[in-house]
Amino acid sequence: MSEGRPGTSGQLPLAGLRVVDLAQVFAGPACTRILADLGADVVRFESARRLDVTRNLILTDNDGKDHHWHRASYFVIRNVNKREMCLDLGQEAGRDVIRKLVARADVVVESFTPRVMANFGLDYERLKEIKPDIIMCSLSGYGQHGPMRDYGAYGMGLEPASGISSITGYPGEGPMRSGLSFTDPYSGFVGAGAILTALAYRRRTGKGQYIDLSEQEAAIPIMGAALLAYQMTGRLPERKSARSDWAAPQGCYRCAGDDRWAVISVTSEDEFARMAGAMGHPEWAQDQRFATQAARQQHHDELDELITAWTSQRDHYDVFHTLQRAGVKAAPVLDGKEVLFDPHFKARGQFDIIDQPLLGKRPVQRHLAAKSRRWEAKGRTHAPLLGEHNDEVLRELGYSDEEMASLREQGVIANEPALPVPPALVAMALKLPYERYLEHGILQAVDADYREQLGIAE
Amino acid sequence: MPERALEGLRVVDCSQGIAGPYATKLLADNGALVTKVEPPEGDYTRRLGPFPGGTPDPEQSGLFLHLNTSKRSVTLDLATDAGRGVLRRLLADADVFVTGERTSQLQRLGITYEVLAAEFPDLIVAQVTPFGASGPYADYDGNSLTAMAMSSIMYNTGAPDREPLVTGGEPGEYLAGVHLWIGILAALEARARYGGGDHIDVAMCDAAACADEYNAAMYGFQGAVRRRYYSRHIFGYPNDIMKAQDGYVVVIPGANGFKSPLQPPDVISPMALLLENIELDQDVLFQQMGERMIRWQDFEALVEPYFSTHGAREIVETAQALRLPFAFVPTAADLLADEHLQARRFWEKVPAKSGELTVPGQPFKMSETQPQAGLPPRLGEANDEVLSHV
Numbered sequence: 001m002s003e004g005r006p007g008t009s010g011q012l013p014l015a016g017l018r019v020v021d022l023a024q025v026f027a028g029p030a031c032t033r034i035l036a037d038l039g040a041d042v043v044r045f046e047s048a049r050r051l052d053v054t055r056n057l058i059l060t061d062n063d064g065k066d067h068h069w070h071r072a073s074y075f076v077i078r079n080v081n082k083r084e085m086c087l088d089l090g091q092e093a094g095r096d097v098i099r100k101l102v103a104r105a106d107v108v109v110e111s112f113t114p115r116v117m118a119n120f121g122l123d124y125e126r127l128k129e130i131k132p133d134i135i136m137c138s139l140s141g142y143g144q145h146g147p148m149r150d151y152g153a154y155g156m157g158l159e160p161a162s163g164i165s166s167i168t169g170y171p172g173e174g175p176m177r178s179g180l181s182f183t184d185p186y187s188g189f190v191g192a193g194a195i196l197t198a199l200a201y202r203r204r205t206g207k208g209q210y211i212d213l214s215e216q217e218a219a220i221p222i223m224g225a226a227l228l229a230y231q232m233t234g235r236l237p238e239r240k241s242a243r244s245d246w247a248a249p250q251g252c253y254r255c256a257g258d259d260r261w262a263v264i265s266v267t268s269e270d271e272f273a274r275m276a277g278a279m280g281h282p283e284w285a286q287d288q289r290f291a292t293q294a295a296r297q298q299h300h301d302e303l304d305e306l307i308t309a310w311t312s313q314r315d316h317y318d319v320f321h322t323l324q325r326a327g328v329k330a331a332p333v334l335d336g337k338e339v340l341f342d343p344h345f346k347a348r349g350q351f352d353i354i355d356q357p358l359l360g361k362r363p364v365q366r367h368l369a370a371k372s373r374r375w376e377a378k379g380r381t382h383a384p385l386l387g388e389h390n391d392e393v394l395r396e397l398g399y400s401d402e403e404m405a406s407l408r409e410q411g412v413i414a415n416e417p418a419l420p421v422p423p424a425l426v427a428m429a430l431k432l433p434y435e436r437y438l439e440h441g442i443l444q445a446v447d448a449d450y451r452e453q454l455g456i457a458e
Numbered sequence: 459m460p461e462r463a464l465e466g467l468r469v470v471d472c473s474q475g476i477a478g479p480y481a482t483k484l485l486a487d488n489g490a491l492v493t494k495v496e497p498p499e500g501d502y503t504r505r506l507g508p509f510p511g512g513t514p515d516p517e518q519s520g521l522f523l524h525l526n527t528s529k530r531s532v533t534l535d536l537a538t539d540a541g542r543g544v545l546r547r548l549l550a551d552a553d554v555f556v557t558g559e560r561t562s563q564l565q566r567l568g569i570t571y572e573v574l575a576a577e578f579p580d581l582i583v584a585q586v587t588p589f590g591a592s593g594p595y596a597d598y599d600g601n602s603l604t605a606m607a608m609s610s611i612m613y614n615t616g617a618p619d620r621e622p623l624v625t626g627g628e629p630g631e632y633l634a635g636v637h638l639w640i641g642i643l644a645a646l647e648a649r650a651r652y653g654g655g656d657h658i659d660v661a662m663c664d665a666a667a668c669a670d671e672y673n674a675a676m677y678g679f680q681g682a683v684r685r686r687y688y689s690r691h692i693f694g695y696p697n698d699i700m701k702a703q704d705g706y707v708v709v710i711p712g713a714n715g716f717k718s719p720l721q722p723p724d725v726i727s728p729m730a731l732l733l734e735n736i737e738l739d740q741d742v743l744f745q746q747m748g749e750r751m752i753r754w755q756d757f758e759a760l761v762e763p764y765f766s767t768h769g770a771r772e773i774v775e776t777a778q779a780l781r782l783p784f785a786f787v788p789t790a791a792d793l794l795a796d797e798h799l800q801a802r803r804f805w806e807k808v809p810a811k812s813g814e815l816t817v818p819g820q821p822f823k824m825s826e827t828q829p830q831a832g833l834p835p836r837l838g839e840a841n842d843e844v845l846s847h848v
Contacts, residue, residue: 013648026671038644053713057693058672060679073679074672124825143823148798151778156697157708157785159625165699166789167626170616175699175706175787178625179614179689180671186629187821189636189668194822196643197488201463201827203650209826217804218821220793221480221524223627228520229508230790231816237790242603242624246506250603252612252621259685261622263607265600324598329588331604331663333622335613336673337683342608347593350667351674363678369634369664370641371591373571373657374648432748434682440752441618442687450681 012039012375017199018105020098021045021082022122024052026155026181027215028111028139029078030188033367035107035195036081037377043083043101043393044384048414049090051386054078060359062434069417070358070385077364079383080354085394086387086414089120093412100397102127107195108136113152114144124210133208135198139191143214153215155181162219167226169239176239185367186222187215192368248296249275249303252333255316259444261333262311262319271328272296278326279310335444340454352379353456361456387415462489463827467646469493470548471529472536473558474501476602476628477586477662479525480635481642482556486528487820487829493548493844494529497536500837501526510812517836523808524817528832530840536567547848549574554582554642560599561591571657581655582645586638590661600662605630609666610673614686622686633669634662688754695751699787700761705770706787707777709761715782716744728780732773733764806831 014035021032021044029044029052036042046052057074064071088094099122102108108127110117117123117138124136138144141153141161159165159182165175194211202208220227226237242252242263249272250265266272269285269292276284284290284306289299296303311319316332323330332338339345340363348371351363368377390413394404407413437443451457467490471482479494479501486492494501503525504516516522532548535541549555555574557564564570564585571583571591585591588600606612606624616623641658649655667674676682676692684692691697696709717727717739730738743750743757750757765773770786777784788796794816799805802823807814808831820829 011648011652013644013651034640058676058679062680062682073675076679077672077675137822142798143802146798146802151785152712152781152783153785154697154710154712154783156691157710157783160699160706160708160787161785163788163790163793164626164629165787166792168615168623169626170620170623174701176616176623177689177697177699177708178611179616179684179686180611180673180691182611182625182629182669182671185669185671186633186636189633189640190821193484193636193640193643194824196640196647197463197484198824198827199647200467200643203647204466205461207826209824211825212823213821214802214804217799217802217819220804221818221821222625222629222632223790224524224818225506225508225521226627227790227793227818228524228815230794232508232510232520232812233512239626241621244603247601252607252624254621261607261613263603263612263624265603324595327599329599329601329604331600331607333607333613334610335683335685336610336670336675337677339608339610339667339670339674340677343594344589344608344661344663345667348590348661348664350664351678359679363674365668365670365674366664367668368640369637369660369668370644371659372641372645372648374652374654375644377644432752436748436752437682440687441685442690442692442751444683444685446683447677447681450677454678456678 015039017041017107019043019107019109020101020105022108022110022112023139024111025054026078026184027188027191028109030185030367031137031139031191032082032109033078033080034189034192034377037368037379038375041083042081043085043389044079045085045087046386047088048086048411048416048418049088051417067358073362076356076359076362076383078367080364080379081381082384083389083393084384084387085390088412091410091412093407093410095120095122097394097397098122099130101393102134103130105131106135108134109139109191109195111139114138114140114149128208133202133206135195135202135208135211137191137195137211137213139187139213139215141215143217144212155184158215159183159219161216163223163226164219167223167237167239171238171240173239183215183219187213187218190218243300248293248300249307251304253304253308253311253319255311255319256314257316260316262316263331263333264307264323265329267329274326275323275328278323278328279307281306349378354379354382356382357385360458363454363456386417387413390415461827462829463824465489467491467554468552469554469556470495470545470552471556473556473586475503475558476525476631477634477638478556478558479503480632481584481586481638482529483525483527484639485642487831488827492529493840494526494531494835495545495548496531496533496837498533504837510810515811518811520815523810523815523834526834527808529835530844531835531838532841532844533838542567542569544845544848545569546577548844549578549581552581553646554584556584558586560587560597562597575655575657579655580649580653582642582649582658583655584638584642584658586634586660586662588662590664591659593661602628602630602662605634605662605666608663610670611666614673614684615689616686617688618686630662630666633665634660637665637668694747695754696757700765702765702770702773703768707770707773708785708787710783710785712781712783719745728782732777732780732782733761808834
């Protein structure tokens with residue numbers, strides 16, 4: 001580990017902990033990123049014949065020509081602080097490297113479909129023979145057993161599969177997903193907590209164990225109240241945009257400007273009176289239509305019109321501050337640019353500036369929100385290039401230069417992808433030029449001077 | 459009872475609602491002794507319900523029962539000197555103190571981290587708030603909705619020209635709870651290694667922002683700002699929920715659903731096989747992702763005849779057999795009846811007046827120390843036991 005040992009940022013909780021990271025894509029890498037941020041030495045793996053697919057996703061400056069697998073922002077933001085080997089697990093010599101690493105490791109994380117690790121001969125029963133107190137966590141869509149265990153599972157299917165999408169949507173219309181894969185990071189975070197729980201047990205007893213994490217199950221509690229309401233009242237919860245049984249008014253309101261919005265949530269009569277006052281209409285608090293939460297639920301549409309007449313004349317940040325200073329729950333609906341400039345996220349360090357090879361300085365979001373007085377779970381070192389730490393890790397395992405050369409010759413380790421298709425076909429940064437996304441409203445803007453605006457221009 | 463991972467850990471939890479109580483449920487179901495300190499009127503989730511038959515009863519709120527399994531409850535009025543005195547005695551024996559109060563309120567109560575650290579140097583003070591213990595919005599109030607608004611996730615959820623949609627359920631609260639739980643466990647690990655307590659500070663909006671898949675990255679790496687576009691991914695279509703004959707399915711072609719330009723002409727794509735029409739492979743909408751994304755209405759028209767005449771179960775099972783990672787879109791009722799979840803023994807039961815209540819089970823399974831939901835407490839049921847001890 002180049003950094004992360006006790007130093008200026010304090011003693012990191014997991015300094016010296018060794019993690020073998022066989023996870024790919026989103027949920028697993030989000031899990032191991034938290035372990036790495038907490039100081040663990042995470043060595044991740046990918047295969048030259050089958051790169052982590054996120055090395056193709058959302059390429060820097062939409063440019064797929066030059067080593068596109070080193071340019072994917074999607075990969076970078078989830079893999080900082082880690083080391084990487086590019087290793088062929090299809091060869092015995094490759095699996096042998098894994099076994100040697102496991103013999104001195106504390107934790108193994110993997111996110112293949114359930115049969116894969118057993119096919120490699122790297123399932124928990126076998127790894128336990130090599131390292132009896134190993135903690136192994138398998139992250140999968142539907143878990144390691146049960147009738148759907150072998151189902152192919154992508155993040156965009158698992159939020160619906162957990163039930164959450166059945167209560168996401170506009171009134172009277174069909175279910176909707178979040179605008180990105182929401183349960184993937186959630187289950188990765190849960191995985192990090194599960195591993196820390198197992199580490200606490202190992203500290204006390206010396207025993208390791210196996211963790212079976214199903215993303216579907218991990219996410220079900222998020223819609224828990226709907227499950228309970230169905231049992232207790234026999235009614236299936238409806239889709240109703242941002243409205244809630246527990247608050248009225250509650251909604252997302254149009255503000256001044258192009259596609260700007262703010263949310264407002266009122267949960268008591270006092271708070272409603274404060275909102276009415278802040279909007280210049282203290283008389284609303286005396287109006288019988290709005291006197292109780294039940295009454296406000298009943299007249300929610302009328303209330304929304306009155307609120308929109310006020311919000312639509314104001315900037316979303318103005319709505320936010322005016323209402324919050326009056327003691328009313330509210331927030332601006334921020335887009336992907338605004339989060340980078342918001343004073344709160346700036347003050348709390350939500351984005352670390354990482355100097356990434358080929359890409360220069362880039363803002364990389366935190367993956368653990370917990371702030372400590374003694375340590376900082378932040379991005380420190382760049383996301384690894386393909387196979388960047390092959391030699392370094394093999395040397396630590398005692399491989400000689402000759403052995404390493406032989407592994408390279410046999411294609412067990414590599415630094416370039418063995419692409420099955422020409423790079424020009426894979427390099428699909430975005431599928432179309434920016435202009436077409438802008439024309440169709442899929443993108444709102446593309447700022448040519450974004451690095452100057454962010455203060456990261458070279 | 460089999461051994462559990464966190465036996466011996468002692469937690470005093472003054473938080474209410476969802477985020478803090480979910481974090482301490484994850485500790486309590488794993489064996490920690492969690493003393494839930496409630497105000498005399500009880501945690502406010504006791505008043506939120508849902509209730510059996512819709513009739514309010516502080517001992518029967520479904521949300522409270524789910525979030526407070528395996529804990530004991532004492533009632534204390536922290537606005538009084540006596541209440542705070544008892545709290546201090548409890549903290550003298552505790553490893554972790556959890557609070558959901560904003561910093562300004564902790565100052566009024568005289569129980570800020572600084573004050574507590576001076577008295578209890580090994581105590582871990584864990585604070586979860588809408589906008590953080592410090593920062594420009596630290597005094598502001600909020601909930602799951604405000605957190606999701608701040609995160610950028612909401613901006614991209616829903617249809618263009620209509621209001622952004624918030625993800626269903628209470629995602630911001632649960633995210634904050636999970637981050638608080640991780641922070642507490644990390645602080646305990648640091649204390650075991652290096653000694654000394656800590657202050658863990660989780661802002662609900664920070665936890666939600668940590669779940670952003672790529673909105674901020676698209677700006678930071680290419681200056682592009684996504685707009686809301688039917689909740690679609692920027693890198694692929696369809697990955698959408700579509701209507702089947704009797705419900706909904708998630709249509710996900712995955713990496714190999716459509717033909718690659720390098721495959722020989724006689725190869726038939728799994729998507730064409732699923733849709734029972736091999737001519738579709740010749741259509742530009744089956745050949746070019748970019749065109750498909752822009753002309754999605756044409757694509758929908760192309761696939762509609764199949765989806766509107768087949769049931770969700772048949773579609774998903776056929777697709778999965780073709781290695782297409784389609785998924786179901788279950789409702790609460792569907793989940794409770796789901797064979798897969800039952801085979802995995804996912805659900806847990808808690809006793810309620812109306813009979814047993816099925817609550818979401820543990821979010822992970824452990825081979826040696828399986829977590830398990832114990833009884834949720836009646837309000838103040840441990841008052842005598844705890845007060846006589848302190």
